[in-house]
């Protein structure tokens with residue numbers, strides 16, 4: 156196989172054979188194909204796409220490019236959830252303890268922040284002592300003891316995705332349906348759960364900007380999961396507005412805890428309940444209505460909050476932060492952003508707001524950047540809210556005051572104020588299963 160011929164074939168719109176794909180993934184993982192050739196291939200895929208067969212083979216080759224996790228020793232149904240990425244998306248820290256409190260085991264591999272999107276692993280690391288780089292033995296021990304374990308993409312799990320993802324991030328080739336589907340599903344297949352729920356985000360803060368693209372991505376991922384014997388479904392959820400009111404690592408842990416105490420923002424609570432109910436349904440825990448009720452009870456009874464604390468403790472973290480999130484600390488500097496005019500907040504460029512949070516230190520500008528766990532944004536107003544000129548619409552938080560000027564300029568560019576309120580958008584657009592698409 157010559158990598159040159161593979162690039163040429165894809166550039167000209169051809170379909171690759173199974174053998175070509177498997178050999179390419181193997182050689183790239185082993186260092187035999189240079190990044191410049193793989194980057195050219197990824198760009199050809201970006202423009203030419205891949206057939207369903209090519210995408211399925213690529214996913215399988217990536218899933219088996221390193222170790223896989225065997226969860227069969229754990230009792231009960233093993234479930235997993237994965238979000239395609241967004242701003243203020245702290246759903247894993249809520250949904251995982253809820254479904255664990257309802258009798259499922261959730262042993263999950265999560266990612267770090269990427270570009271404008273945050274990552275669960277970074278958020279959890281804002282809890283002092285928290286270990287998110289678990290060996291397979293530790294991962295299984297924590298999941299057995301507490302019903303939840305969350306680890307980063309540690310060890311030798313899906314090394315092909317690790318390399319490809321880093322390369323896509325710097326070559327403008329992230330937003331490709333076959334590449335996203337194979338990246339996410341290779342990790343999910345390698346992580347070994349019986350049931351997989353995908354939270355496919357759509358809107359200005361998501362990789363998929365339209366609901367139609369999000370549905371297409373969801374259908375591809377559901378087909379891959381089901382083909383590999385995993386019960387798989389996807390919810391298409393709104394990422395045109397940041398989720399909740401807090402963006403940033405420790406800030407998002409604090410807000411997740413508030414949802415688990417029953418005092419969190421309505422949008423975040425509603426999306427998390429919908430995700431938890433769908434995951435419980437996949438796990439065979441009853442009808443959607445019955446599962447929604449179980450999820451609500453897990454929050455109301457405090458059982459889900461206790462699960463989160465147990466997981467934090469089992470992974471070496473200070474579980475007191477779950478009961479007293481003020482222990483996470485607050486950034487020493489804050490800046491209020493005022494509305495420039497009277498009217499309604501009609502639009503938020505959510506990816507741009509994620510970038511403002513990154514500029515404050517909540518995300519990485521380069522792979523090497525260190526994080527300020529306390530930095531971030533508190534949203535006082537969101538799309539649809541009425542605002543008066545001079546009223547505070549957001550507070551920026553940072554540990555370094557010099558970060559405010561650029562972040563404030565960026566934030567203000569991302570909000571639009573108009574005379575009329577915008578049409579409200581649904582939080583959940585559709586549910587995609589092997590049986591089809593159900594619009595809500």
Ligand code: URA
Nearest residue numbers: 239240334335338339
């Ligand atoms: N999340 C992933 O894990 N991979 C992608 O390609 C996009 C989002």
